[in-house]
Each structure stands twice: as C-alpha cells, then as structure tokens.
Amino acid sequence: MLITDLFDPTIIIKTLGLLGVVFIIFAESGLFFGFFLPGDSLLFTAGILSSQGIVSIWLLLILCSIAAIAGDNVGYAFGKKTGPLLFKKDDSFFFKKKHVETAKIFYEKNGKKTIILARFIPIVRTFAPIIAGVANMDYKTFFRYNLIGGFVWTWGIILAGYTLGKVIPNVDKYLLPIILLIIVISFIPAVVEFLKHKKVL
Numbered sequence: 001m002l003i004t005d006l007f008d009p010t011i012i013i014k015t016l017g018l019l020g021v022v023f024i025i026f027a028e029s030g031l032f033f034g035f036f037l038p039g040d041s042l043l044f045t046a047g048i049l050s051s052q053g054i055v056s057i058w059l060l061l062i063l064c065s066i067a068a069i070a071g072d073n074v075g076y077a078f079g080k081k082t083g084p085l086l087f088k089k090d091d092s093f094f095f096k097k098k099h100v101e102t103a104k105i106f107y108e109k110n111g112k113k114t115i116i117l118a119r120f121i122p123i124v125r126t127f128a129p130i131i132a133g134v135a136n137m138d139y140k141t142f143f144r145y146n147l148i149g150g151f152v153w154t155w156g157i158i159l160a161g162y163t164l165g166k167v168i169p170n171v172d173k174y175l176l177p178i179i180l181l182i183i184v185i186s187f188i189p190a191v192v193e194f195l196k197h198k199k200v201l
Contacts, residue, residue, distance in 0.1 A: 061155055
C-alpha cells in the first residue's frame with residue numbers, strides 16, 4: 001500500500017480489511033500521531049461497503065465502537081502521564097503544538113461535553129482525550145462521556161453509510177464526492193470555533 005492510499009477509505013478497507021479499519025479508528029481516537037487519519041470518511045465508506053456484503057455490519061459496529069472508546073482511554077492516560085510536557089514538545093511531522101492548543105481551547109469552552117462533541121471534529125477528536133487527561137478530568141466522568149461519544153460517532157456514521165448504500169443503487173459510483181462532502185462538513189465546527197475564538201463571529 002502506498003502512503004497516499006492511507007487517505008483513500010475504499011483502498012484502506014479492501015486492502016487492510018476490518019482489522020485495518022479498527023486499528024485506524026483506535027489510532028485516530030487517542031494516539032497523538034493519528035490526527036491525520038480519515039476517521040469520518042473511513043467509517044462512512046465502511047458502512048456503504050457493508051451494505052454490499054463486503055464487510056460485516058455487526059462486526060463493524062461492535063469493533064469500531066470498542067476501538068474508538070479504547071483509543072480515547074489511551075489518549076486520556078497519555079495526557080495524564082505526560083501533562084505539561086506536551087506543551088513543551090517541539091513540533092514534528094507527527095506532532096503539532098497548535099493542535100493541542102486548539103483542543104485545549106475547545107475543552108475549556110465546552111467542558112465535559114467536549115468528549116462527545118469532539119468526536120465529530122477532525123484533529124480535535126484526537127487531542128480532546130489527551131487534554132482531558134492533562135486537565136485531570138475525573139476518570140469516571142470521562143469514561144461515561146467517552147462511552148456515549150464513542151457509540152454515537154461510530155454507530156451514527158456507519159449506519160448512515162449503510163442506509164445510503166441500501167437506498168441508492170450503485171452508490172459506490174458517487175463515493176468520492178460524498179467523502180469530500182463529509183470531510184468539508186466535519187471541518188465546519190472547527191472553523192466556526194476558530195472564528196469565534198478570533199472574534200470574527
């Protein structure tokens with residue numbers, strides 16, 4: 001698989017299979033180097049392909065939700081252990097301090113519900129559990145919100161793709177524009193928050 005193929009959900013699913021999808025959802029949910037992975041579009045595409053019998057819908061729903069929840073837990077533990085050291089870490093290809101700052105601002109503004117809301121915002125999704133750990137958020141509270149967010153995000157997007165795949169004949173022909181639309185929509189909340197922070201809105 002080429003590096004560029006890591007951003008093509010269809011190739012990822014057909015090449016790496018269900019376990020590949022599960023690992024990517026886990027990595028994007030809580031490993032700081034996973035922020036660039038295509039979580040939303042991957043889940044949606046997997047849902048569409050499951051409607052065609054390529055992937056088991058039930059295995060997809062169960063394993064992806066577990067991976068998302070487990071990923072956030074790892075992110076929380078990492079944040080709690082590293083703490084302020086994160087903000088002193090130099091930028092690299094896999095780590096950008098600005099992403100941590102963005103998640104921190106989002107967390108401070110939205111509090112506990114950040115753990116649910118962040119699921120639907122790329123990049124913030126990866127760093128929110130880490131910031132929750134840095135902020136020493138009560139673990140029981142974190143886990144409760146993480147559980148809700150993990151299920152709502154994975155099941156919601158997978159079932160949306162599955163339903164679309166069942167309703168629209170040959171929907172895979174329109175997969176690229178649909179994925180591009182999902183990417184654009186998923187970034188809207190982050191853009192709105194950025195503009196509000198800059199006091200443009």
